[in-house]
Amino acid sequence: MPKTAVFGLGAMGYGIACSILRDGQTTFGFDIEPAQMARFCEEGGTEGRIEDIADTLDAVAVVVLNAAQTEAVLFGEFGVVPMLKKGAVVLACATVPPEFARAMEARCATQGVLYLDAPISGGAVKSAQGRLSIMASGTPEAFDAAKPVLDAIAETVFQLGDKAGPGSAMKAANQLLAGVHIATMAEALTFGMTQGVTPDRFVEVISKCAGSSWMLENRAPHIVDGDYTPLSAVNIWPKDLGIVLEIAQAAQFDAPITTAALQQFNAAVAMGLGREDDAAVAKVYARSAGLTLPGEDLDI
Amino acid sequence: MPKTAVFGLGAMGYGIACSILRDGQTTFGFDIEPAQMARFCEEGGTEGRIEDIADTLDAVAVVVLNAAQTEAVLFGEFGVVPMLKKGAVVLACATVPPEFARAMEARCATQGVLYLDAPISGGAVKSAQGRLSIMASGTPEAFDAAKPVLDAIAETVFQLGDKAGPGSAMKAANQLLAGVHIATMAEALTFGMTQGVTPDRFVEVISKCAGSSWMLENRAPHIVDGDYTPLSAVNIWPKDLGIVLEIAQAAQFDAPITTAALQQFNAAVAMGLGREDDAAVAKVYARSAGLTLPGEDLDI
Numbered sequence: 001m002p003k004t005a006v007f008g009l010g011a012m013g014y015g016i017a018c019s020i021l022r023d024g025q026t027t028f029g030f031d032i033e034p035a036q037m038a039r040f041c042e043e044g045g046t047e048g049r050i051e052d053i054a055d056t057l058d059a060v061a062v063v064v065l066n067a068a069q070t071e072a073v074l075f076g077e078f079g080v081v082p083m084l085k086k087g088a089v090v091l092a093c094a095t096v097p098p099e100f101a102r103a104m105e106a107r108c109a110t111q112g113v114l115y116l117d118a119p120i121s122g123g124a125v126k127s128a129q130g131r132l133s134i135m136a137s138g139t140p141e142a143f144d145a146a147k148p149v150l151d152a153i154a155e156t157v158f159q160l161g162d163k164a165g166p167g168s169a170m171k172a173a174n175q176l177l178a179g180v181h182i183a184t185m186a187e188a189l190t191f192g193m194t195q196g197v198t199p200d201r202f203v204e205v206i207s208k209c210a211g212s213s214w215m216l217e218n219r220a221p222h223i224v225d226g227d228y229t230p231l232s233a234v235n236i237w238p239k240d241l242g243i244v245l246e247i248a249q250a251a252q253f254d255a256p257i258t259t260a261a262l263q264q265f266n267a268a269v270a271m272g273l274g275r276e277d278d279a280a281v282a283k284v285y286a287r288s289a290g291l292t293l294p295g296e297d298l299d300i
Numbered sequence: 301m302p303k304t305a306v307f308g309l310g311a312m313g314y315g316i317a318c319s320i321l322r323d324g325q326t327t328f329g330f331d332i333e334p335a336q337m338a339r340f341c342e343e344g345g346t347e348g349r350i351e352d353i354a355d356t357l358d359a360v361a362v363v364v365l366n367a368a369q370t371e372a373v374l375f376g377e378f379g380v381v382p383m384l385k386k387g388a389v390v391l392a393c394a395t396v397p398p399e400f401a402r403a404m405e406a407r408c409a410t411q412g413v414l415y416l417d418a419p420i421s422g423g424a425v426k427s428a429q430g431r432l433s434i435m436a437s438g439t440p441e442a443f444d445a446a447k448p449v450l451d452a453i454a455e456t457v458f459q460l461g462d463k464a465g466p467g468s469a470m471k472a473a474n475q476l477l478a479g480v481h482i483a484t485m486a487e488a489l490t491f492g493m494t495q496g497v498t499p500d501r502f503v504e505v506i507s508k509c510a511g512s513s514w515m516l517e518n519r520a521p522h523i524v525d526g527d528y529t530p531l532s533a534v535n536i537w538p539k540d541l542g543i544v545l546e547i548a549q550a551a552q553f554d555a556p557i558t559t560a561a562l563q564q565f566n567a568a569v570a571m572g573l574g575r576e577d578d579a580a581v582a583k584v585y586a587r588s589a590g591l592t593l594p595g596e597d598l599d600i
Contacts, residue, residue: 098496133509135509160501173488173497174488174509174511177485178510180487181511187476191473192473194547194551195465196466197466197469209435209474210421215510252589253588253589254585255487256487257483257560257564259560260557260560285553289552289554
């Protein structure tokens with residue numbers, strides 16, 4: 001059985017680590033929160049200091065926030081790549097610019113380490129179930145080496161090319177859509193409220209009409225229920241839409257709708273909603289328009 | 301069997317008229333294009349001058365472009381409402397401001413005529429099949445009187461309230477989403493192209509991911525095929541998103557994402573694309589970014 005380490009035991013990483021564990025692999029979990037590492041060991045994760053076990057690993061999954069954290073895990077002061085054995089594979093799961101993914105692939109290659117550009121999609125629930133979608137690209141050797149991990153964590157692996165970059169590009173396009181769709185759901189739901197359309201009736205009707213989206217069907221019920229428990233937090237979107245616009249700017253590509261949606265998420269963060277569920281972007285519209293969302297009247 | 305007249309034999313109205321005809325009702329069709337009226341009579345529509353037959357009608361479906369055309373049909377120089385018998389019903393199917401719908405309901409009431417606020421959704425194909433979705437509101441009497449027509453043309457009738465207004469409000473919210481989703485699909489697809497993601501791969505992957513929308517699944521294939529035959533034209537969106545923003549402004553509601561999407565459709569019209577399929581909004585992005593969409597290289 002292969003040995004795997006997962007770096008980053010947040011909502012997505014913890015689910016990935018547990019899925020690999022369920023598959024019977026020896027699995028190490030690393031996180032800046034010692035409590036998360038202890039929790040994972042209680043679930044059956046194997047304890048070990050990275051410098052002691054790195055050269056026994058077959059695969060490393062990096063499930064951190066962004067490019068900077070990915071680079072720190074791989075090549076920082078205590079970076080893991082120089083400690084890995086040749087032929088080991090890195091699965092890089094954060095949303096990052098395609099150019100960054102290509103640079104990481106090249107730096108890994110100088111160490112004889114394989115790199116799979118492997119951004120993930122599906123949310124915390126599917127992560128825990130081992131049913132993620134992965135937008136993957138890399139060499140055939142990287143895909144081969146990553147197969148035991150991919151089999152354990154993913155329902156769908158899109159094979160998007162034979163080098164790093166296309167995986168991250170597709171993920172960025174998906175995030176552009178997902179982020180805009182959440183903010184647009186909030187815009188339309190609150191717009192409807194100004195005309196007397198209640199949020200529950202809005203969801204009931206629109207989810208069966210041409211205005212529906214995956215995100216609307218998934219997130220609008222949170223507003224109806226007044227439940228902003230963070231399944232995916234507002235804070236994700238300034239980060240991910242920021243990456244999209246960074247890539248766009250480098251390509252001299254104008255993305256005005258993404259820009260407008262980003263401003264709404266930035267406004268939500270400024271209102272102190274960063275750690276709430278991303279459906280809370282509706283509160284930006286509600287406050288601006290003087291509307292009371294479901295559950296809000298109870299907060300006063 | 302009831303007698304019904306359909307005003308407006310465009311893509312949606314022609315399908316509605318044919319659906320009523322298939323149901324066995326005596327059906328008159330009126331349009332500013334005599335050729336469309338002749339075509340409908342060949343299909344079995346009944347000939348007649350409106351002033352001769354108006355007082356025999358049980359129902360009038362108005363399937364025109366906007367509020368101004370609706371008002372002209374109902375109360376203009378040759379307006380039909382003053383000619384109708386008491387208890388006849390008007391089904392108003394255009395996308396209009398809720399306030400306009402309420403005003404029309406009140407004016408019809410002074411003539412003893414019932415009014416159903418009945419915007420339609422589903423597109424030309426479902427219209428022809430009698431399988432539209434209708435976002436309807438009006439008095440119980442209006443619903444009763446409209447039932448034979450609704451049964452003939454709709455798969456789903458959402459009953460949204462007992463007066464005119466909520467139907468048009470829900471339709472406006474749906475159009476907000478649908479229009480933004482089309483433009484965002486175009487933004488994401490062309491953004492992906494700048495990163496080497498081909499349109500066909502984009503559709504294949506994103507339609508299975510959280511970034512998907514009804515409109516993306518429906519319209520993005522038109523771009524992949526390079527086929528801009530207008531199933532629903534670019535010109536619809538400056539009109540419908542304009543109505544959304546008109547309603548929003550009256551409610552002092554700020555809709556920045558809708559505003560951004562409207563600008564892209566306006567740019568498409570300015571490029572001479574108004575009569576192409578609305579997926580042609582992708583050409584605005586492609587031209588700005590120097591990208592060649594599928595099929596475009598053949599046009600040169």
